[in-house]
Amino acid sequence: MAGSRSLLPWPVLRQLLDGDVLGRGRSVRSRRTDEVEPRTATADRVARSVCPYCAVGCGQKVFVKDEEVVQIEGDPDSPVSRGRLCPKGSASKNLVTSSLRQTAVKYRAPYATEWQELDLHTAMDMVADRVVRSRRDTWQDLDEHGRKVRRTMGIASLGGATLDNEENYLIKKLFTAMGAIQIENQARI
């Protein structure tokens, strides 16, 4: 309650003058208390998002300050969730800002017992090389009955149920073009 603070510096005097003899409220507030503002109000921007956990599709508002996520909470406008979130949805900021998140590529060489870090672009090159090689090595033009199959059975994929439609679209498109067919996701599980 800005403005409720008296200019008097010593709360004891404010107790006497502010009608708060018992020193319960108005007279004992610190400057920081007077100036408090929720970080939802001081955020630079708010992104409208959707909870990443189950499939209910609860609306989320993501508050950003100085390019950091400072709060994620339910979107009261959503007809699905009416602003509410379950414990997992409520932990979304914890998910996004967790110090345990991976931020660099880790690589485990064959027979190695430890991780090593890899540069992202190097890792991409290595994966692309392996995709090309495995595809070449396991290519089938015909199956054992002589039917045309033009595919590779050497590359498989699992995942996608927490990914975006656009991502799944590209995944399926690329794998199909490359002839990889063992492309699966949680929907089968």
Next chain:
Amino acid sequence: MSGSASGGRPDTQVRHGGSPGRTRGSSRGGDRVMVPDADFTSYYGRPIVKPAPWEHDIAYYLFTGGVAAGSSLLAAGADLTDRPGLRRSGRIGSLIALLLSVVALVHDLGKPSRFINMLRVVKLTSPMSVGTWILTLHGPFAGLASAAELVGMLPTRWQRGPVRLLLRLGRPAGLVGAVTAPPVAAYTAVLLADTATPAWHSAYEELPFVFCGSAAAASGGWAMVTAPVAEAGPARTFAVGGAAVELLMAHRMESSMGLSAETLHTGKAGRLMRASKVLTAAGAAGALLGGRSRVVSVVSGTALMAGSLCTRLGVYEAGMASARDPKYTVVPQRERVERGEQVRYQG
């Protein structure tokens, strides 16, 4: 497990659901049961109120505060009745006790600067705030009187200039210190009683008397140990009177505080309270009967101080025990409800 602050001291001795809601109230390790076993319900036996997050510092402070207050009184009396030995004993006792009090308080708060926060406000509803201001008033005067006493012990050639002024201030400061001493002794009882800790709050009628009596006994005891026997007569009287009040009021307290009195009889608190009674009674008897003997005086005085310390520790422990067991919170309240005597505003 990431390593930020661990829990707000949740009872880590968690019993794995082993404490059924409907607990048979029982004498937990104690030897006497004052109240019949009570059936009561709790949430897995978890405490309802939280014990004060204090170390034993506070119990020691209760004791040193009492000694300081009583010693100030004795010193002032001795000053007025021209008993320099008793005066010196009182003033130095007061100084030591005050210093120890400050150590205990600061240790409890963690760092000295935190004491300053208490001077922001005067909270009439907070015994700690009231006590802070009482100490703030009493401390300097008592300190001044003690300083004067110390100065008086210096070689005469050093007693010049401002130091002489200090000597002059000894008596008025000592008198102000004496007048402000009883609140120092008494407020600590309110400090404990003004909590939700069952054994403390339910003792609020008698606890001030117990504590004041205890203060008199302990400070009298200190004087019996340190002052010349010839001058210590008033101290012995003071101590005996204090011990009598302490024992009497403690007895009354135990019978008036209801279920939580149990905590004064069981466990650690029970042992301390029994010791306190024996020591206090013995000390008082010594003071009464063997007053003129130096040896008896020292032994009795020590017993009285020890008795007082045991009282403070015992009351402290009883409070902690009463907060840890939901029985002492639930049963009296449940009984009130069952009797239809819920606490309600009567207009």
Next chain:
Amino acid sequence: MIGRNSLFGPLDPAPDAGYEAPPPRKGFFTDTSVCIGCKACEVACKEWNDVPENLFQMLGTSYDNSHSLNANQWRHVAFIERPGRSTAPDQPDRLADPATPPVDIGMPTVGAPPSGVPDEAKPDFQWLMSSDVCKHCTHAACLDVCPTGSLFRSEFGTVVVQDDICNGCGYCVAACPYGVIDRRTGPEGDPSVGIAQKCTLCYDRLTDGQRPACAAACPTESIVYGDVEQLRQQANERVAALHEQGVMDARLYGNDPEDGVGGTGAFFLLLDEPEVYGLPPDPVVTTKDLPHMFTRAGMAGTALLIGAALSFVRRRS
């Protein structure tokens, strides 16, 4: 000024604390009859208020692994597995081995149902859940015993700790009749360690007209935030509705301005006795008795002074 009911009895706390024309008092109505024990409130609270983790230990007390309200747990969901008031005779459990005594699994049990409720109308087995929180008492002992003014009454009538003022004396901890507030423990360095901690009713959010984080998250509106006056009304209607539906166990807790703490800003609809949920059945603010305590202390102190004087007087004579 010190009002007539400043220590006990019905009171609008914000004006009493010196606020002129404060907003209506704010609070929570926690309706445990619709609580699903999801703990969204616990998480939302921690996320908003940067409350650290509490303990990583399975407690075996149904699904409650948060233990209690404490410095690191400003919302705490209680879980009570309440066995049937009458076990049907054809329960296979019984049939399996009637001679074997039941295993004590440490779950709360209850006694006879309140009068007027026929046994058969009771559900066989109940799983009670309730999200506990600071009560924001009308007469808040924690606030009143605080020697620094760190705990203060906000303009919304809520009770809030000022971290920058608290000196960690811990007096509030012992004063709270509900065992809510606590000092945070942990390694040195974190400025919040050693400081009293509890629900602020999201004071910062309130200043901007936002709802507290827990109430905003609660999926089933078990936690309702609003003006206390309206919430009390709503609570009364809810109890009446439940009674009409035959849920005779429903009762309110903390809604009565004439109770021992002058009514709470956060009150509850419970389905069993308060102590089943770990709540005191008839809490009273300790400062209700404070004038009397001071009187007694004054008497004792006076006696001490007189005693001291007499010790000398008698010698003289």
Next chain:
Amino acid sequence: MAEAHPVGFQWVVEAKKRGARIIHVDPRFTRTSALAHQHVPIRVGSDIAFLGGIINYVLENELDFRDYVVSYTNAATIVSDTFVDVDDLDGLFSGFDPETRTYDPTSWQYESEDTDADLHRSQADSSGDHVEHRETAAGMQHESHGSSVSARPMRDETLQHPRCVYQVLKRHYARYTPEVVEQVCGVSQDDFLAVCRAWTENSGRERTTALVYSVGWTQHSVGVQYIRAGAILQLLLGNMGRPGGGIMALRGHASIQGSTDIPTLFNLLPGYLPMPNAAKHHTLTDWIESVRNPGAKGFWANAGAYGINLLKAYWGDAATADNDFCFDYMPRITGDHGTYRTVLDMIDGKVKGYFLLGQNPAVGSAHGRAQRLGMANLDWLVVRDLFEIESATFWKDSPEVETGEIVPEECRTEVFLFPAASHVEKEGTFTQTQRMLQWREKAVEPPGDATSELWFFYHLGRMVRERLAGSDDERDRPVLDLAWDYPLHGDPEQVAAGWGEPSAEAVLKEINGYEVATGRPLSTFTEMKADGSTLGGCWIYTGVYKDGVNQAARRTSRHDQSPVAPEWGWAWPLNRRILYNRASADPEGRPWSERKAYVWWDPEKGDAGEWVGDDVPDFEKTKPPSYRAPEGSEGVEAIEGIDPFIMQGDGKGALYVPQGLVDGPMPTHYEPVESPFRNLVHGQQGNPTRKEYRRDDNRMNPVPDDDHADVFPFVFTTSRLTEHHTAGGMSRYLEHLAELQPEMFVEVSPALARERGLEHMGWCHVITARSAIEGRVMVTERLRPLRVEGRIVHQVWMPYHWGQSGLVSGDSANDLFGISLDPNVLIQESKVGTCDVRPGKRPRGTALRDYVDGYVARSGAVDHVVPVVTASADAVRRSHDVQEDGKDQHAPHQVEDR
């Protein structure tokens, strides 16, 4: 629902506050039960018996919504006289081939007014080869395109014909009496009848009942038939296509619906188009005709446009009418390439590389040991996740490292763990469980080297194309000709260096479809052309980018629109919120009741009347209720004004499914693969057509006929806790969630605790033929032993969220399950199994395998293989004999692993 979908449960609570009665049927007392008026504990795996009992109650007492049933379902349709039901064949339907364990569904077909030739063409063609159907999870395609049946079968609207579906159904379920339900499910007759009454009394003109299931229902060897049973009941009671009704699948992942619509599934292409099959789809025409199903009604008639638009979206300019729009570029499937088959292939060394995209099969998939052993036998593995999950670290700390089955120094798998962008660090759409797409705005940049899947796959594709550039190998044409040109944005430096973020909105526009010449986004899939002038990546999503506006990004507040909230996000198809909502009006087009009005025919509207209402009508807008199809019509034209189920071949809701299901036209009770009970209803114990992988590393526990069945005497099931998310990859690493449920535990009843000497909060371990896992004992009355077939059965429950990593760790319950699959969709039975429970921790190190092997030996599972077909030999013979002359159903396929 309160456990796994708490926010969805708000609507149940609201209904309860308004006086609704809530009944919860669940093996254990959950947080949902806590708020229900009645909890009905049921034996795991007996749901069809339970629902069958209710169907019987409805039919016996004629409580069905007759007007709805007659007009909108196939109740009146006459079934072929060659059909023989399970009652006469000991649990088999007619047409069973014991060699392949599949059905020839010819005898299940409708009696048709069409000629024989028509019958053959419209029905048998796609009813075809059920071995193939099972191998390719064909049932999943039917999710959207329904069964392909004749447009005009014979009907008896009096429902008196002995072979009409209604009567067939009535006879089929007559066995499911309350007594049988009690015996099979362990549900008392009182409880059961209370459910029957509540359901039926709350259905009809004035009221509707919703059936909500979570996808644990799908994780059974009869999972599809569970849902079919629910569908039959909801159709009989008139609860489909109406507000407050329906069957709602509460799916468990943010966009699992989307990942089925735009599938990352081996047998599907976007929009439920089938992956071309080497056996059937030799040409573009073959492929399209198999979907289009000539002769049938409905919108699948336009399949040609849908398929060609997809090909065009994939291969752009290279796809022309002359080259069949690059149909030949498509790889062909030849059978089961599902995730479990693939994992077993990994163990067998057939797979080189594996991508895991936000998925943690080491914990989340059935038979965790097989998953991990498979991963340990790859050349390379790419894991993309937020955290260092178990599937990325199997080589150093999995349970198999402890048992010595994986030795890090001997494991050759290269592992790449890529940090992934979180949901707030990228933009795109999730499709939630009711088919609604919601666009997420990007809030911040991903930290460090974390990237989106969009980024990863775009650039992977780019780099692969660069590596293949200049190749003249024909096999590389599909990659080189791929339309792979998406605008990049984001950090200008990255864009300049060629590492920008592809525009998700551009991808969404391609999914929506547009005119090739002008780039104008299509508004509806009816604008799709089969001539290559339009392209669109997923026809059912067409309209999401209507008018060039991202419809999924709409966020009109719920306060500012109707309760249907059509302006929040966008639901496929064409923003319809309730599918088949034509059924919310009566045959004349009037609302069934004012209270339940939703979509209706307004004769005053437009030129000659229009369908109007709160939702987008799921019907041609101007086709009046009185419309009758002209003789010989097919496709959309053949949909009559009273055919609400516009994707079905006959426009009717299917009480009986003449084809499209591998395991029978109607659900019937089969025991789970692992069960301590004999099937009380039939001699046939389990689903005879289920998919099995009989291998030493996938042993199943014995069943009651076996001498050793008592080695695994208890039933167990698993599910989620509110506080965790599936395999824990998004919850065990967060302190605010992990602390709420910090340890793996096993819930047992007090009676079982007594029987096995288990102490509350002590340790116990659970053993199956696959593994043994340990957890803390939670003794609770929320689990209750049931009396089934006259004896007590103990059920054990476990959450399945833990693995060896994270802030809190523990054994993984999915390690206990073996792999046996539903034949329609190849989803594993991971919600029921048998087990033993013992006090104390499990053995450690190599002793664990010895311990499990000891159990396996005692159970006889080593050399005694449980037969799948247990119906009497006579029944098998008679079922097999019911086959139409001259039809050779069985293509020369190997029947794997029988």
